[in-house]
Amino acid sequence: MITLTSDFGTPYPAAMKGVVLQRTDAKLVDVGHDFPRHDVRTAAFWLRETLPYFPPATHLVVVDPGVGTDRDALVVRAGEHTLVGPDNGVLLPVARRLAGEDDFEPRDDIESGNGLETFLIDEQRLEPVEPTTGTAPVVPAGSADRGPASTTFHGRDVFAPAAAAVHEGDPDRLESLAVLEPTDDFVDLALPEATVDEDGCAVGEVLVVDDFGNVITNVPGSYLESRDQIIANDDRLPVGDTFADVPTGDRLATVGSHGYVELDVNQGRGDEAFDLEVGDRVDLESAPATD
Amino acid sequence: MITLTSDFGTPYPAAMKGVVLQRTDAKLVDVGHDFPRHDVRTAAFWLRETLPYFPPATHLVVVDPGVGTDRDALVVRAGEHTLVGPDNGVLLPVARRLAGEDDFEPRDDIESGNGLETFLIDEQRLEPVEPTTGTAPVVPAGSADRGPASTTFHGRDVFAPAAAAVHEGDPDRLESLAVLEPTDDFVDLALPEATVDEDGCAVGEVLVVDDFGNVITNVPGSYLESRDQIIANDDRLPVGDTFADVPTGDRLATVGSHGYVELDVNQGRGDEAFDLEVGDRVDLESAPATD
Amino acid sequence: MITLTSDFGTPYPAAMKGVVLQRTDAKLVDVGHDFPRHDVRTAAFWLRETLPYFPPATHLVVVDPGVGTDRDALVVRAGEHTLVGPDNGVLLPVARRLAGEDDFEPRDDIESGNGLETFLIDEQRLEPVEPTTGTAPVVPAGSADRGPASTTFHGRDVFAPAAAAVHEGDPDRLESLAVLEPTDDFVDLALPEATVDEDGCAVGEVLVVDDFGNVITNVPGSYLESRDQIIANDDRLPVGDTFADVPTGDRLATVGSHGYVELDVNQGRGDEAFDLEVGDRVDLESAPATD
Known part of the structure; x- marks a missing residue:
């Protein structure tokens, strides 16, 4: 099985699939091709939260703002999975998760035997990509030392x-x-960690906004345990087990399916209601009793 | 074969596919994942019009505004197909269609033997979902009596x-x-039916607007038989066999591929031209001769 | 293997897949279903640039503004591939590419033996499409001489x-x-060719804008050889090997992966920066030295 992830939209992923299917009969499964363009961190987050649910597979990942430059091409073996993509960090958070290493590990700990192995792709040794029949388009070779690939x-x-x-x-x-x-x-790439101090104040940031508009922070979901309300960026919010714990259109804090605190709106868009986007700071604190 | 339908966008459907593929080697086919969010009725319409064209299959459907509440999880066997999804009605219109029951049937007629069988999913008995390798995210269990599922x-x-x-x-x-x-x-859920009186006046509503902007009403296509023109919400329209029966950009009424009267624009958007959206009332009447 | 290409959005492609899977167990691969609506030329371009990378396959293509009219339905065998779609030209550019005929060939050169064969689909002889179980929607037959297909x-x-x-x-x-x-x-359909005169002036047009906003012209990439700068529609631009040869947000000209001159912005949208859309004229000329 080969999964495919990119920021390509349509139809560039199909050209990738054609090339793969010229060479293998693997089952292909799309993770998605409309990830935010050129956004390595967001793709890294979603890969980390999604790929571990797949059976052992090869994962093809192309979110690659540095295409055609001298950035390398990387393969990472992580547990029973293998990741293929640009050497810009996008593969590392999921690789650590797949290898059972949850915390950031300095790179000299990554070596054969502990579940993570890393390889460079030697582009000159790849069998060149060609159409199956007919005439290839005339594409410019990147440079003499990197083989016949296009630059873009x-x-x-x-x-x-x-x-x-x-x-x-x-x-x-x-x-x-x-x-x-x-x-x-x-x-390497590590997603930012939130801090929680002894007074119960959490300082984090928005990791991603999902397609529903749910604002996924990097504050661990455990922060909400035994709280009924919190203050998020100065707004008092109820804590719910799920969206429908508040009326349609109302705001809440909940623990999302990735285990982080989310700021959401039941059947609405949290990003708009909270005026938050990726990277914005999020301060959470305990809500004092109101009566 | 397992088909997948949701309002999830990207990349939540991939997590579902990973879980399915951990447990079965079934062929997966997407019906779509960008259905209008939280809109049970629209999904129910498209499922009814699409799934009957598939060979016998398992159909996984998740349009689920009540996720994490006490709404049940349902399996419906309908003819040779099996439907899996939330107990919010989304499965019922297609289930009746697949079982050969076109009209609304009171639910006590649904019993083993007439082509429809309904089951509750016992969430506690499901094998818990876990990553294949590495460490699972820490997600909150819904509640003690519903098993280890996340709430969202x-x-x-x-x-x-x-x-x-x-x-x-x-x-x-x-x-x-x-x-x-x-x-x-x-x-249960039934799509609304239009009424046609003896004077040839039809009162219906907009069931859905498709991605082309075609306005699909619930007035049966037979209404247009032997009519060359109609009055739709006070506008006179030609009746066409297909879009290109009128010039590009012009409006028409036609019978869509689902058998209902559609209000369309040739190579344009009917919803904008007619200023209609889902649920809006549509009045059709015979057009008097103009000369 | 059967690939699928359309301008259908969601969920009409799923109905096509269901029908196909009722009749064959082929592997299905989406080329894309969100191509610009009713835009035969753009689809023809992307098919030509994408399908040659697939192993021999059947390619189902439906970008069909003339659906339901008397336009024919066509099958083209091209090299080891077979194309199926409306007789509106959309299949021809890729067919010639797959058959190794890069230049426009007058149609009387297309005959059995030279790699291209063309067939009409006799719609009356097709096995009618029906749901697998249950009741079919009542759809209007197109007309007596064309079989039981819907008109839309x-x-x-x-x-x-x-x-x-x-x-x-x-x-x-x-x-x-x-x-x-x-x-x-x-x-037949041929994509427009650019002209390059002996003074090094190229007159072309925008063939397509891709999902990144890259403006793909029909000027051959060889135009940029041994040029460091060009004038594009009166603007001086650097010529780069790839996007990242200029700072993020800056404009450049480069040779795209299809072999044509592209007008791009590094990590931005070229169409907006250059104010260009499909069909707009593009004049390229040599940039005089600035010092």
Whole structure:
């Protein structure tokens, strides 16, 4: 099984799928292709929250604002899963989750044997991408030392063939693939952590806003335990077990399905009601009794 | 085969697919995940018009504004198909269609033997959803009597595992599945019917607006037979066999692919031209000859 | 394998998939269903740039502003691929690419033996589309001489069953299928070509704008060779190998993954920065040295 994740919209993912299916008969499953463009952190969050629910698979990820530059192409083996994508950090949060390492680990702890292995893709050794029949478009080669890939569509020309090669290979012996070379030099990325002080004040930020408009913060859901109300950025809010604990259109704080505090509106958009977007600071504090 | 329908956008459907694929190798087919949010009736319409074209399958449906409340989780066997989703009525119009019951039937007619069977999902008996490797996020259990599901993502934690269990079971003996218990107590939903009086006046409403902007009413298409023009909400319109029977940008009434009267614009948006949205009243009457 | 392309949005593609899956167990792959509505030329461009990367397959294409009129339904065998769609030209640019014919060929050159074969679909001989169980909606037959298809949804009623029939047949002997009859009478379509004069001035137009906002012109990428800057519609621009050759938010000209000159913004929208849309004229000329 190969999953596909990108910020490509339509129809670039289909070109990637064609290339993959030229080389393997794997089942393909879309994680999504309308992630916010060029937003590595948001994609990293959603991958971390989504891929662990899949059975062991190869995961092709292309959110790649640095396409065509000298950023490397990376493969990460994490537990029984294998991740393929640009070396910009997007693969690392989910890789640690898949390997059972929840906390940020300095990169020198990542080595063979503890569940995480990292490889560079040698683009020159990839079998070049070509149409099955007919004439290829004339695309410019990136540069002499990087093989025949285009400079602007490595999803099709680098990551899709690499994912197919990895999928066809032995997941336990990725080092035997000619297109991979082990590395411990890669770009890491950690999602920001919230702080909770002894007075019960939490300082966090908005990690992502989901398609419903739910504002997902990085404050652990445990913050809401045994609270009926909180103050979020100076607004008093009820704490609910689920959206429908408040009337339609009302605001609430709840613990989302990822385990974080969310600021939501029942059947409405929390981002609009709270005027919050990704990266905005969120202060939570205990609500004093009102009577 | 398992089809998937939701109002989830991206990437929550992928988490559902991962859970399903942990438990079964079924072919997955998306019906769509950008249905209007929290809109049970619109989803019910599209399911009724779409699922009957599939071969016998399990259909996973999550349009669920009551997630996390005490609404039940339902399985309906209808003809050779099996439907899995929240007990909010969304499954019933398509279930009746699949069972060959076109008209609204009072619920005490729904019993084993006439093509429709209904079951409650016992959430406590579902195998809990867990990541395949690594560490699960810490999600709050709903409540002691409902098992380990999160309170806000039953698509992942309840309906996906239930759909996998149903798909792996014997569709003719669903009652043998430990996670299901027969019930005749469920929320029903009927789409509104139009009335046509003896003077040829039809009073209906807008059932849905499709992605082209075509305004699909609940007036049966037979209303347009042997009419060349009609009056729709006081506007005179030509009746066409298809969009291109009028010039590009012009309005017309036609019979849509679902068999209802549609108010359309050739290569344009009927909803904007007619200023109509879901639920708006539509009055149709015969157009007097103009000369 | 059957790929699917349309301008249908949600959920009409699912009805097509259901019909196909009633008749064949083929792997289904979406090219996309949110192509610009009624825009035959844009779909033709994306098909030409995408389908050649697939292994030999049947490609179901429905961008069909003339649905329900007397336009024909077409099958084109091109190399090892087979295309199914409306006779409005949408299939021809990719068909020529798949057959290795890059330039526009007058249609009397298209005959059996040179890699392209064209067939009309005999709609009366298609097995009628019906729900698997239950009751069909009452849809109006188009007209007596065209079989039982609806007038507004030939994707479901004509092209899906035709694609299934073609996929189940022998791709090298399509003429043996009862539903096909050879023809050399069809609507052709050629994408416009740019002109480059001896002074190094190129006159082209915007072919498409992709989902990133990149403005893809029809000027061959070779125009940018050995140029560091160009004048595009009176604006001086740097020529880059890739987006990130200029700072985030800056404009550039580059060669896209299709081999054409693109006018782009690094991590931004070129269409907005250049105020260009599909069909707009683009003049490129050499940039005089600035010092």
